[in-house]
Amino acid sequence: MPTSVMWFRRDLRLADNPALVAAVEAARDDDADVVGLYVLDDALWSRAGANRLAYLLDSLRALEEACDGRLVIRRGDPHDVVPAVVREAGAREVHVAASHEPYGRRRDDGVEEALGRDGAALVRTGSAYAVSPGRLLTGSGTPYRVFTPFRNAWLDHGWPSPARRPHEIPWAALDGDDLPDGPEPTAHLPRAGEEAARRRWHDFVRDGLAEYDAGRDRPDRAGTSAMSVHLRWGEIHPRTMLADLAAAQHDGAPSDDVATFRSELAWREFHADVLHHRPAARTRSVRVVVPEDSWTTGEQESRWFDAWAAGRTGYPFVDAGMRQLLATGWMHNRVRMVVASFLVKDLHVRWQRGAEHFMAHLVDGDVSQNQLNWQWVAGSGFDAAPYFRIFNPVTQGEKFDPDGVYVRRWVPELGDVPGRAVHQPWKLDAPPADYPEPLVDHAHERRVALDDFQRAKD
C-alpha cells in the first residue's frame, strides 16, 4: 500500500536534495511505496508559449524516465488533483518536492486544507533554493530590501551539502493522463533533464568559469553558463552548483569569477525572497517612480510594443535580442537589460507588458526572476537601478558586441554591414532598405523619461 506521495512542482529533481532523499528513504524503511506525481496545471498550459511548453514536456519525459516510467502525470488544478491522488493511493502524507513557489503560498495552503479533510498531511520537503525564501531576516526582523546585506546574510547562513540520489526508489504505479502532444517548438531547444543539466554545468565549470567575470557580458560569445533553464525547471539544484563552485575554487578557479557567479545565484535567491514577502510585486511596482500619465497609450502603444516584440525598432542591438528570444526562447542577460530599458524608458510602456511577453517566450521564464528583474530595470524595485540610469542601445551594443557579430547573427537585413558600424545603420551611406528606421530618437525619449521621473518627485 503506497503511503507517500512525492508531489513534484517547480522542482523536478530526484537527486541532491537532502530532505527529499530522506523522505524517500523513510518511505522505504516503512516498506511503503512512493507515488511520484506531477500536476500539469491547465492555467500554465494555456498561457505558455510553444517553446516553453515543448521544453516542459521534454523535461517531464526525462523525469518520467528517471522515475522508472512510473511518474503519475495528471492534468487539472492541484487543489482537486492532489487530494484525489492521495485518496486513491491511501497515502498519509504528501511531500512537496522542493516546491516553495514564493508567490504560491496561498495556493499550497488551499491544498493543505483539502488534504487535511482527507486525512493526509502536506510536508514541505526542501526548497528549490539554497536558502528557502523567507528564512533570512534583517537584525530588526524585517525582510531584506537591499541586495548586498541579503547576500552577506545568505553567505553567512550557508546551506546543506547535496545528498546522493537514493537507489531503487519503490515507485508505485497509479493511472495518469498521457502527456499531451505539445505544440511544435519554433526554436532549437536545449536538451532537457537532470543529466543534460549536469553535463552543461560541468562543461561550464571546466571551460567557462575562469572567463565568467569578463565573458558573461558578451552576447557575441558563449560567456554565460546558460544554466537558467535548468534551474527554472528544477533539473539541478543551486546547492549542487554552490558545492561545485567551492570545489572548483579549491582546485584553482579564479576567486573573482567564482565570487561573481555565486553572486548571480544570490540575486536569484534575493528575488525569490522579495516575492515571498511581497507577492503583489508580481504585478505591481514596488515603488512608483513616474506619474501615471507618463505611459504611452492607445494606438501608439500597440504600434510601439508590437515593433519592440517583433524586433523591428530600428535599434540593431535591441532588435537582435528580441529576435533571439523569438528564435530560441532565450536571450542573453546583458541584452535583456537593454531591451527592457528600451521598452520602459524609450517607449514608455509599463514593465508589466514586457514581463508578460518574456514569460510567454522564455524557456527559462520564472515569475520571481522575470518580474523582479523587470522591476530592477524599470527602477521600480526595492534595490533597483536608479531610474535615471537609462541604457543607451547604441553604446551598449558597441561595448558588448564590438564587432557586431551578435547583431548580424540575428538581424539578417544587416548581414552585409561590417564591424561595429552595424549598430548605427542610419549613418550608412546606403542603409539596407528592408531594415526599419529608428522607431524613436533615443536622446529625445531619454529626456522625456527623465522629465517624467522629475515630475514624480515634484
Added chain:
DNA sequence: TGCGGGTTAAT
C-alpha cells in the same frame, strides 16, 4: 548595469 559636467594630468 548612464550621462553630463567638472577636474586633472599627460601631451
Added chain:
DNA sequence: TTAACCCGC
C-alpha cells in the same frame, strides 16, 4: 587637446 576619472542626478 584629450582622455581618464570623479561626482551628483
